[in-house]
Amino acid sequence: MLVLTRRAGESVMIGDDVVVTVLETRGDVVRIGIKAPRSVQVHREEVYRELQAVNREAASPDDAAVRAVTELLRPALIEPPGD
């Protein structure tokens, strides 16, 4: 990890297109502004990590799971007796 020290109002450039600016610091909270092209997604790390995890869990469900979802879509049917 590259470590830099900045004061409020100072910035860091990442590549040609991303600028991270320290807007203000107040106690242990830092407000950060980020300028990036719209193809670069910027999110709080914990939010993004959770989203990656949920997407991976959701990816390619097995047949039993797909059947379970299909059941959700079906209004409850009464099975005919003696089948």
Next chain:
Amino acid sequence: MTTRTASRPIGAIMTDAALDMPTIDMAVPMPGFPAHREFVLVRLNEDGLLYAFTSVDDPGLRFLVAPPEPFFPDYAPEIEGDVFAALNTKDPDRLLVMVVITAGVNETTANLMAPIIVDRDSRRAMQVVLSGSDMPVRAVMRQAY
């Protein structure tokens, strides 16, 4: 039973007459899946309640997605201008909202925090992260309304 099962041959899935639209390009790839840039939306349910968002690069990768309205009638995600720019959107009313489903035998949940937004005209899509909202990534799904 008219719902398709998971084990159709790839060729049938790709040329399925039930496909609503051809290839969808990801303006931004789905978090966790940066290599997958093109998807197709395969309808799995004749009422349009369930689709498989299937990777063209690897059809083994697919996400079950659903329109949120039948399950979460009050869900109204705010889609901002930067999404319209990313998707080349001319008419916001033509945007399709789908939520990704985490299917489980015991519990099935939907990701309300990061819906997939598809522009029907530009055929571009992205998973929009509604950060700052309190939306759950795992909202329990019950019977359709």
